[in-house]
Amino acid sequence: xxxxxxxxxxxxxxxxxxxxxxxxxxxxxxxxxxxxxxxxxxxxxxxxxxxxxxxxxxxxxxxxxxxxxxxxxxxxxxxxxxxxxxxxxxxxxxxxxxxxxxxxxxxxxxxxxxxxxxxxxxxxxxxxxxxxxxxxxxxxxxxxxxxxxxxxxxxxxxxxxxxxxxxxxxxxxxxxxxxxxxxxxxxxxxxxxxxxxxxxxxxxxxxxxxxxxxxxxxxxxxxxxxxxxxxxxxxxxxxxxxxxxxxxxxxxxxxxxxxxxxxxxxxxxxxxxxxxxxxxxxxxxxxxxxxxxxxxxxxxxxxxxxxxxxxxxxxxxxxxxxxxxxxxxxxxxxxxxxxxxxxxxxxxxxxxxxxxxxxxxxxxxxxxxxxxxxxxxxxxxxxxxxxxxxxxxxxxxxxxxxxxxxxxx
Amino acid sequence: xxxxxxxxxxxxxxxxxxxxxxxxxxxxxxxxxxxxxxxxxxxxxxxxxxxxxxxxxxxxxxxxxxxxxxxxxxxxxxxxxxxxxxxxxxxxxxxxxxxxxxxxxxxxx
Numbered sequence: 217x218x219x220x221x222x223x224x225x226x227x228x229x230x231x232x233x234x235x236x237x238x239x240x241x242x243x244x245x246x247x248x249x250x251x252x253x254x255x256x257x258x259x260x261x262x263x264x265x266x267x268x269x270x271x272x273x274x275x276x277x278x279x280x281x282x283x284x285x286x287x288x289x290x291x292x293x294x295x296x297x298x299x300x301x302x303x304x305x306x307x308x309x310x311x312x313x314x315x316x317x318x319x320x321x322x323x324x325x326x327x328x329x330x331x332x333x334x335x336x337x338x339x340x341x342x343x344x345x346x347x348x349x350x351x352x353x354x355x356x357x358x359x360x361x362x363x364x365x366x367x368x369x370x371x372x373x374x375x376x377x378x379x380x381x382x383x384x385x386x387x388x389x390x391x392x393x394x395x396x397x398x399x400x401x402x403x404x405x406x407x408x409x410x411x412x413x414x415x416x417x418x419x420x421x422x423x424x425x426x427x428x429x430x431x432x433x434x435x436x437x438x439x440x441x442x443x444x445x446x447x448x449x450x451x452x453x454x455x456x457x458x459x460x461x462x463x464x465x466x467x468x469x470x471x472x473x474x475x476x477x478x479x480x481x482x483x484x485x486x487x488x489x490x491x492x493x494x495x496x497x498x499x500x501x502x503x504x505x506x507x508x509x510x511x512x513x514x515x516x517x518x519x520x521x522x523x524x525x526x527x528x529x530x531x532x533x534x535x536x537x538x539x540x541x542x543x544x545x546x547x548x549x550x551x552x553x554x555x556x557x558x559x560x561x562x563x564x565x566x567x568x569x570x571x572x573x574x575x576x577x578x579x580x581x582x583x584x585x586x587x588x589x590x591x592x593x594x595x596x597x598x599x600x601x602x603x604x605x606x607x608x609x610x611x612x613x614x615x616x617x618x619x620x621x622x623x624x625x
Numbered sequence: 626x627x628x629x630x631x632x633x634x635x636x637x638x639x640x641x642x643x644x645x646x647x648x649x650x651x652x653x654x655x656x657x658x659x660x661x662x663x664x665x666x667x668x669x670x671x672x673x674x675x676x677x678x679x680x681x682x683x684x685x686x687x688x689x690x691x692x693x694x695x696x697x698x699x700x701x702x703x704x705x706x707x708x709x710x711x712x713x714x715x716x717x718x719x720x721x722x723x724x725x726x727x728x729x730x731x732x733x734x
Contacts, residue, residue, distance in 0.1 A: 441678075442648075489682060490681070509713075511713040527714065528715060530714070530718050531715075533685070535718075558713075
């Protein structure tokens with residue numbers, strides 16, 4: 217009885233020892249395999265090449281005939297050989313755990329990135345017969361390693377994409393700022409200041425001016441849309457305005473706007489865009505202008521209150537024929553004309569409140585005695601106080617200020 | 626996403642809009658308006674608080690498309706903020722605007 221018990225204990229001990237040894241070897245194998253997978257995939261930033269390298273190592277380590285890797289993320293599909301149907305389901309995230317199929321002689325483990333199944337790795341036809349529990353554990357560990365590597369690659373791709381977009385935005389911003397006149401014009405009897413604060417995402421604001429023998433011509437416009445497309449159409453519109461103002465300087469402003477609308481209408485229709493544009497002409501205290509849907513335009517005579525001058529025509533690109541007419545106002549010494557873009561009144565603070573037109577008119581009434589540049593600085597300061605976080609400035613903000621003077625500026 | 630209620634009435638595709646409509650909330654409306662089968666479209670703005678230039682471009686594009694197809698885009702029940710934006714841009718001269726949706730169908734409100 218005693219002997220029998222001792223034998224039983226010894227047998228149990230041997231069994232435990234075997235299991236322990238197997239476990240240790242398995243762990244050892246696992247570590248070696250992981251190390252190999254890590255070494256062979258590290259630093260490869262191409263998903264296909266990385267998986268090909270990893271797949272090759274796995275096949276060798278676990279001694280299988282076939283490796284299947286299927287990936288479903290960002291439209292990348294990578295597969296080896298002819299995958300069994302159940303693998304496709306795992307790859308689509310319908311099966312979140314590892315599994316085996318004795319009939320197919322196959323073990324599979326999902327590839328998981330950011331808690332989402334994005335693919336599957338599987339081995340088929342073990343060379344020595346069936347896959348064991350230890351093989352499954354090993355495949356799981358390797359799948360984990362490949363997933364981590366995939367995570368790296370996806371992150372890298374995301375950064376590259378963002379950098380590319382940023383470069384495009386920088387280019388667009390560059391186009392936009394280069395087109396703005398870099399000089400301050402010296403026009404007799406007016407003090408002029410113009411500036412633009414571009415939005416982070418680049419809007420389509422622009423301003424321009426040109427002096428001819430006859431008058432001083434100026435414009436402020438806002439092309440709808442953002443980014444490169446807006447910047448390109450903005451540059452087209454600005455160039456057309458510039459050339460028309462130069463070549464047909466004797467014409468009234470509304471003629472210029474009608475012609476501009478004829479020229480851009482088809483392109484704007486094709487690109488689903490439109491532009492508001494104010495075109496003015498100053499000579500000897502007389503300001504004539506035409507306005508295609510642009511706002512706000514604020515006028516203040518030296519002895520009156522600031523008021524909005526409303527547009528009388530739709531924006532460029534809306535109707536095949538523009539109905540703008542030319543308006544005239546006097547610009548005596550100390551009279552003010554301020555042409556802004558909607559990024560000004562529509563600027564929002566953190567509470568979803570807009571800067572608004574009333575605030576703008578009040579500020580102009582209070583600061584009309586200042587120079588054109590000082591008024592501009594005051595308005596931008598007020599905007600900054602209203603919404604200090606400039607990082608989320610949604611739209612370009614443009615100001616062109618003309619103040620009548622007695623003598624040459 | 627801004628939800629809107631749609632309905633067909635006498636060959637007119639109607640959408641009743643609500644909330645703030647801008648570049649971030651108008652994708653569904655964009656897709657709905659872009660369907661060529663809708664040659665006459667009525668947009669009811671009764672519960673709209675704001676529209677931005679992106680949405681205005683969308684309306685202009687729809688106006689052009691429907692008119693080319695012999696139909697039209699009709700805007701009704703404009704709220705004050707929407708009316709102000711359209712008037713500032715003088716788009717009230719370009720769009721067909723009706724006071725109330727019912728007027729379009731000849732029913733006394």
